[in-house]
Amino acid sequence: MSKFYVTTPIYYVNSEPHIGSAYTTIVADVIARFKRMMGYDVFFLTGTDEHGQKVLQAAKEKNISPQKYVDELSAKFKTLWDDMNISYTHFVRTTDDYHVKTVQFFVQKMIDNGDVYKGKYEGWYCIHDEAFWNADEVINEDGEKLCPDCKRELKWVEEENYFFKLSKYNQPLIKYYEEHPEFVEPAFRRNEMMQILKRGLKDLSITRTTFDWGVPLLNDPKHVVYVWVDALINYVSAIGYIDDEDKFKKYWPADLHLIAKEINRFHSIIWPAMLMSVGLPLPNKIFAHGWLTINGQKISKSLGNAIDPRILINVYGKDVIRYYLLKDINFGRDGDFSEDNLIVRYNADLVNDLSNLIYRTLTMVEKYFDSYIPEHEEKDKIDEELFELVENKKEQFLSYMNSYQFTQALETLWEVVRFSNKYIDLTEPWLLAKEQSKRKRLGTVLYNLLESIRIIGILIYPIMPETSEIILKKYGYDLSYLKFENLKIGLLEPGRKIEKGNPIFERIDVESWEKVIKTKTxxxxxxxxxxxxxxxxxxxxxxxxxxxxxxxxxxxxxxxxxxxxxxxxxxxxxxxxxxxxxxxxxxxxxxxxxxxxxxxxxxxxxxxxxxxxxxxxxxxxxxxxxxxxxxxxxxxxxxxxxxxxxxxxxxxx
Incomplete structure (x- = not known):
C-alpha cells in the first residue's frame, strides 16, 4: 500500500482558534479522506506550537505559568478538531517530551555538521510573528519601525546567538527549485520564494537568551532554540525521527505541507535548508494558500468576526461549511467567507440540486417499486449520455482532487448532479408509470438515477463525509463501501431495498433567517x-x-x-x-x-x-x-x- 503524509502548520497558541485557523485543517482533512478512499496509508499530522516570547508574555499577563497557558489553549484546538470530526492521525505539541528531545538532537546534528556558529545578533525582531527582519525589509512609518507582515512595531534586539549558515544553502536551494518546479505551489508563491533566493540569503539566528520558554540547547542550555526552528522540526519528530526508525522511513518525506502564505518563507526556504543540513530528503510539496477574510474584513475579535467554527457548524452543519469553503474559495488564492453567499450556495446547490435529486428519485422508487432497486433492461440513447457523463466527470473529479483544485472538482461533480436532475425531466418517469407496457423502461430510468446517486455519494465523501454516509446508508452500505473499486458503473444490485428517509437538506427561508456572523465596521x-x-x-x-x-x-x-x-x-x-x-x-x-x-x-x-x-x-x-x-x-x-x-x-x- 502506498503512503501519504500530509501536515497542517502547527497552530500558535497565542489566541483561540477561529474559522480562519480551521480552514487549513479542513482542507487537510479533505485530502486525507480522499487519499484513504483511494487506498493510501495516510498519516495526517496537526498540532500546536507552544514556545516563544509571545507565549511567555501572554502567560505573564494572565498571571499563570506558561505551561498552564499552553495546556489550556492547546486543548481548545484539539477539542475543536475533534468536534469538527477532523480525521488526524496524530496531534503534536512542541512541549511534548519526544518533540523537545528531537529538536535538541536535530539542532545538535546541524552543529556537528559545521552549519552553526556562535555570534552576536543585532537587528529588528517582531515579537508577534516571532520573526527577524533585515533593515531593508523593515517598514519605516512616522518614525516607527514596523514588521512587513503584521505591521506591528519592531523591537531592536542585541544578544549572543547561535547562527545557522543559511547562506550556505542559497545555491543548493535555487538548484532544487529549478529541478523540482512542483516543489512549491501555487506557481506564483514559488516565484516569490525564488525572488528571495536570488537576492541572496543571510545566516539565521536560531537561539535566544533573553527568555527561557523554549527548548534549551544540549550543550549550552542558557540558549533556547528559536521558536520557528523548534516548530518546523515537528514534521519529523511526530513520525519518530529519533525513536522509531521504521515509522520514520515509512512516512518521510512528507508528501504535502499545507500552510498559509505568510509562513511560506519559513517552510519553503528555512525548513528545506535545515533538512539539507542534517541530510534528510525534502518534502515532496509545500502548498501555500491565501488568507481568509469574513464578509470582506480581516478576521478580528474587535470586529466580531473571529467566530468559533462550532457556532457556524451548529447552525449549518459540518458538511455545509466544508462544502462552502472548498466550493467558493479557490484553493491557493485569498478568499472571503460570506454568510450571505453560504446561504445562497446552500439553497441552490445542496437543497435544489443534490437533496432534491435524491429525494425525488427515492420517492419514485418507493412509490413504483416498493423501495426495491429495479432491474435495468430497456436502454435508450439518453441513458448512454448519462453514464458517459458520469464516467467522464468521475475521472475529471479524481484528477482535480489529486491536484488540490477543489472548486473545480466540485463544479465537475455538480455537472453530474445537475444532469441527473435534467435526466428526470427528460425521461418523465411519472408518465412511464402510467403505462404497464413501459414498466421495464421505468425500472431502467430509476436504476440509472440510483446508480448516478451512488457514484455521487462515494465521490462526495472526502468533502462531505456525513452526507456521503447518509446517502450510502439509504442503499444499505456502510463506510467500508468507500473504496476506489466501487466507483465502477454498473455495480448496483437490483433487488436491494432502499430507505427514502427525510430530505438531506431543508431550504433556508432567507427572509426570516437570523445570521450567525454580526460584524462591526x-x-x-x-x-x-x-x-x-x-x-x-x-x-x-x-x-x-x-x-x-x-x-x-x-x-x-x-x-x-x-x-x-x-x-x-x-x-x-x-x-x-x-x-x-x-x-x-x-x-x-x-x-x-x-x-x-x-x-x-x-x-x-x-x-x-x-x-x-x-x-x-x-x-x-x-x-x-x-x-x-x-x-x-x-x-x-x-x-x-x-x-x-x-x-x-x-x-x-
Missing part, C-alpha cells in the same frame, strides 16, 4: 470605544463637580488593593481590574488607563476607589466602581494611592 468599533471613554470622562467630571456637603457624604471612597489586572483585548484604552475592598468584598472596575499602566504594574497597588458608583457596562464588561486618578496639562495620568500600608476597605474621610 472599523468605524463603528472606533466610534463605540470613543463614546465609552467619553462616558467614563463625563462620569468622572460629574463626581468632581461642586456638591453640597450632604451630597458629598453619600460618596463612599475606600482603599482598594488590586489583586488582578488584565487588558480588554478589543479595546485600545481599557483595563479590567479586580479590587479587594476588605469588608465590601471584591469588585470589578473597568478603567481607561491602558496607555499609562500595564496590567503587571497595577498588581498589589493600593488605590482609591469610589465604591458606591452605580454599576455600568463598558465594552460588554461590568464596572462596579471607579478608581481616582489625576491628569496634568500634558495629558499624563497618575492613579491616586495611599502613602502608608492601609488595609483594603479602609474608608476615606
Amino acid at each position: 472599523v468605524l463603528e468599533e472606533k466610534k463605540e470605544e470613543e463614546e465609552l471613554v467619553e462616558k467614563e470622562k463625563n462620569e468622572l467630571n460629574n463626581v468632581i463637580d461642586f456638591v453640597e456637603i450632604e451630597e458629598f457624604k453619600k460618596i463612599d471612597l475606600r482603599v482598594g488593593e488590586v489583586i488582578k489586572a488584565e487588558n480588554i483585548e478589543k479595546s485600545n484604552k481599557l483595563i479590567k481590574l479586580i479590587v479587594d475592598l476588605g469588608p465590601l468584598g471584591q469588585k470589578q472596575i473597568i478603567a481607561g488607563i491602558k496607555a499609562f499602566y500595564s496590567p503587571e504594574s497595577l498588581l498589589n497597588k493600593k488605590i482609591i476607589v469610589l465604591s458606591n458608583l452605580k454599576p455600568a457596562k463598558l465594552m460588554g464588561e461590568l464596572s462596579e466602581g471607579m478608581l481616582l486618578a489625576a491628569k496634568d496639562d500634558k495629558g499624563n495620568l497618575s492613579i491616586l494611592t495611599v502613602d502608608k500600608d492601609v488595609e483594603p476597605g479602609a474608608k476615606i474621610s
